[in-house]
Amino acid sequence: MSISASPRRRILIIDDNPSIHQDFKKILSATEGTTSLDTLETAIFGSPQSRSGGAYAFEVDSASQGEEGVQFVQEAARDGRPYALAFVDIRMPPGIDGVETTSRLWKADEDLQVVLCSAYADYSWEEVAQKLGINQRLLILRKPFDNIEVRQMAHALAQKWDLSRQSRRREEELAQAVAARTKELEATHARLRQELEDRAKLEAKLALSQRREALGRLASGMANEISSPLGFVSTNLNHLRLALEKRPQGAPLEEPADLLDACKDAIEGTDRLKRIVQDVKLFARVGPQPGVPVNPRKSLNEALDKAVPALGSRIQRMLELQDVPQVLASEEGLAYVFLNLIVNAAQALPQSHPEPRVRVSLSEKGSDVLIEIQDNGSGIEAEHLEHIFEPFYTTKPGGSGLGLSICHSVITGFGGDISVDSTPGKGTTFRVRLPKAP
Structure with missing residues (x-):
């Protein structure tokens, strides 16, 4: 993001001393400058920056107590005009101190960058870390502070706040894209599952149809194969029956060799029927089996x-x-x-x-x-x-x-x-x- 193209960022000063508010506004609003300040500014940021709406143009608000500052941050977040950072004094009697104020500020706006303004007699870093934890959104500014240090800190934290919000928006966009893609994949999966179910049903119907067709072929084949030897057996047995019926009581058989041939043919037909039945039984029993x-x-x-x-x-x-x-x-x-x-x-x-x-x-x-x-x-x-x-x-x-x-x-x-x-x-x-x- 270009520095000169950056929008005006909102800064909140929370301090019980009215003169401190004036000092911060003079430093951060950049309505007045000095040659030495410009020289330092050029050394840090390169070419001289525009004073109106440029790199150091901030919208500065003031709160005299911690509770009031928390209320400001809550309202700003609700209105969609959040603060980028807050300079918070450690000591603000009779209200809550700066450490407690910072804890509440972060509950109201988790992106807010905070600078705790502390004298050497106030909290040590270990005490602050114990109460607030080691947090990348927190810096400590020792009093008395330097103007350039304040402006540099405000600029760096504002840029960090911008990047943090951009990163959060990007994460939200990615989450939305993932959710949309996931929904699309779930819909595709549901369609595939339905197609597989439909295919399984069709395959089951086809298998049933094939089994019926195979059963029909089996029945037709059995009928064709059995009918020929069965007719052969029936013809020869009828020949034997007629020969026996026509023979007079007690008379010897005429042409016994012919009748013997008929018996042999009938036996051959029954043997063939037996082979067919054995083959069909074996055919019905054969299938995939472990070797x-x-x-x-x-x-x-x-x-x-x-x-x-x-x-x-x-x-x-x-x-x-x-x-x-x-x-x-x-x-x-x-x-x-x-x-x-x-x-x-x-x-x-x-x-x-x-x-x-x-x-x-x-x-x-x-x-x-x-x-x-x-x-x-x-x-x-x-x-x-x-x-x-x-x-x-x-x-x-x-x-x-x-x-x-x-x-x-x-x-x-x-x-x-x-x-x-x-x-x-x-x-x-x-x-x-x-x-x-x-």
Whole structure:
């Protein structure tokens, strides 16, 4: 803030001696000056200052007792025209002394700067500090005082009062800005919370809709899968019933071989129904579950042994099984997945294939263990690949369409991944990744 541009600051003189009031007014109003005073002023502040409305132009009020001074400060604060500082005499009989007056002044206006005017016989600094505390708003001026000292002190404290009020206003502005920003953030937070709640409700509705859709697909798939073998069983049983009903009492069965074939077909149909029911039960049970350390090489060897009937002697087996760490899974789950994938690979190789091969590899890849099961069969068309892990989706005659879906659920349930690459006419590769056990 420029000194010459500063507004007139109000100063209150509280003293029981009328002549002191006149002295302070002469010094602070600066209506009279001397050459020596101007010289000193130039040395302290630089260029000479204007006497009217300049650096030393103060509005000076007077109070003869402490109680009156407190009343002046209260009224000034209430009217919005506060005092910047007060010169307060220590001794003002018969009223309260300057120390008590200062304490009350600060209760009326906490920004007020105070100069206690004290003779050497009055309070010591320790006594003043004990009563008022060490306070940056307080200075002590010893009597008799020098005019320049008074004016310099008045100017410095007035500037300090200005800065203090500016700082307080800035703090209030910052507090208001913070409050406004906080209110804005709270409103944004409330909107986000509402959006999250709305999103959660929509996701719950979507999940319910998806569960209903999945249940519908499951029911439709079950109906389609069961209807064919059930009709097969029903047809053969009816054939047996009619043959028995038409046979005369006590007569031998005609064409027993035909009836035996019908029984075999009926049993084959019931076996197929049994497999479908088992797959559905397994599909319904599969889900995310904690794995235990399992040796994947052991599970692969067991699956290969069980797949011997499907592989037969015509299919060449290429085994690339490395020693790898244990994985997090279950023996039962891995056995189902590996056997299913190996049997699928064997079934993808037609009888007419000149050099049918199935390659099974086991290796370590970073933090995972990689299992690959590859055939050089007919491959899978691109339009089927994207649906291959969906429940009841199958291109295999007589298949339930649940095998690969169950494999996918088992592997992902243990935190792994299963993927497929296929080229029509060249073959298919299934890749299974499982996390290593700690």
